[in-house]
Amino acid sequence: xxxxxxxxxxxxxxDAGFTLVELxxxxxxxxxxxxxxxxxxxxxxxxxxxNAARAHAESARQALRAFAIRNKRLPCPDTSPFGxxxxxxxxxxxxxxxxxxxxxxxxxxxxxxxxxxSRLRYGVYxxxxxxxxxxxxxxxxxxxxxxxxxxxxxxxxxxxxAAPSTLQPHYATAGVESHCGLIGSTFxxxxxxxxxxxxxxxxxxxxxxxxxxVHREFADGSDRCVAHPGYPGxxxxxxxxxxxxxxxxxxWVMTVVR
Numbered sequence: 179x180x181x182x183x184x185x186x187x188x189x190x191x192x193d194a195g196f197t198l199v200e201l202x203x204x205x206x207x208x209x210x211x212x213x214x215x216x217x218x219x220x221x222x223x224x225x226x227x228x229n230a231a232r233a234h235a236e237s238a239r240q241a242l243r244a245f246a247i248r249n250k251r252l253p254c255p256d257t258s259p260f261g262x263x264x265x266x267x268x269x270x271x272x273x274x275x276x277x278x279x280x281x282x283x284x285x286x287x288x289x290x291x292x293x294x295x296s297r298l299r300y301g302v303y304x305x306x307x308x309x310x311x312x313x314x315x316x317x318x319x320x321x322x323x324x325x326x327x328x329x330x331x332x333x334x335x336x337x338x339x340a341a342p343s344t345l346q347p348h349y350a351t352a353g354v355e356s357h358c359g360l361i362g363s364t365f366x367x368x369x370x371x372x373x374x375x376x377x378x379x380x381x382x383x384x385x386x387x388x389x390x391x392v393h394r395e396f397a398d399g400s401d402r403c404v405a406h407p408g409y410p411g412x413x414x415x416x417x418x419x420x421x422x423x424x425x426x427x428x429x430w431v432m433t434v435v436r
Contacts, residue, residue, distance in 0.1 A: 224377070228416065231296075231374040235420040238298055238372050241287040246427070247434050250326045252302050252311045252370055253287065255280025257399075259385075261297045273312055278304040279347060279402055282372065295388050299373040299397050301347030301404070303424070309336035311369055327435045331428065337369060338424035347371050349406045349421065358392045358403035368421035371404055373397075380414040390415040 246252055254266040254273030261281030267273055282298040284291040291297070304310045310333060317328030342348065342365040349371070351364045373396060375388030382390075386397035391414065395401035407419045 224416075227376050228418070231376045231418045234292070234296065235298060235372045235374040235418050238282055238287070238289070238300075239420050239422060241289055242370055242372075242422070243427070243430060245287055246330060246431060247327075250330045251314055253283050254312050255300050255302065256283040257281075260294050261291070262294075264291045278302055278312075279396065279399060295375070299375075299389070299393070301368075301371045301396070301402060303337050303346050303367055303369050305337055305340050305343070305346060305367075309333050309340055311337065327431065331431060334369060334424050334428040334431065337367070338428065340367070342367050344402065347402045347404065349404050349419070351406070358401070358405075366423075369424045369427045371407075371419065371421040373404055374418040374420070376416040376418065379416045390417050393417050 242252060255277065256263045256265060257267040257273075257277055257280040261284075263281075264283060264285035266283045266286045267277065267280065279299070279301045282289075282300040284297075302311055304312055308315060311330070314329030314333040317332060344365060346367045347370075348365040348367050350358055351366050373389070373393050375386070375390075375393070375397075378387040378390070380390045382394060384394055384398070386394065389397040392401065392403050392405060396404055404421075405415070405417065405419050407421045409415075409419070411417070
């Protein structure tokens, strides 16, 4: 009949839902996405930790410079086991001999003391009597030093000329973290050095697990070697090193007190 429309024959419909193969593919894709997101978040967290440690060390550098200008010397390290004292260990009268490494004396610098895992390890150059940056000798009466900065300037100048010594805080100028203590390495002694721990990358534990590689010994006081300030780190090492040379600090002091 002309009034009737003709429809194409219907095809069988597939039952709604996923097959086992499709479900496995979806689960696999979701797993890859989750792994990617987790890695991204971990990378962001590590970057934040690294940047925070760098900012902490640079802030401490500025505080040490200000202390040097104000007191005409650098502070003595906090030699308590974990840096809980927060102050110079008895001042210059008891900071003698080999006491050239310790914890940053936060309270003496006017800084808040952070939790133990974030505290900076601090080393200061204390060479001969003429180059001891913690207790500079007064300048000659023939050259009056009304501001009292002459002793610090003279000590920095002497330290800049002194031969490198592994008895003072030092790093290998080759720039490789593992060169500390190797025979034939060339060393440099900074006026002061700061080591900021980030995370326990080498998994060695100990009393100060946040410090990696050679810094485990620097943290417990058994060695005075640190990684080169320019060392980029690796899978087992992420500490931050900030060092100020004698000549850099001398130039800065001369500019400020002029």
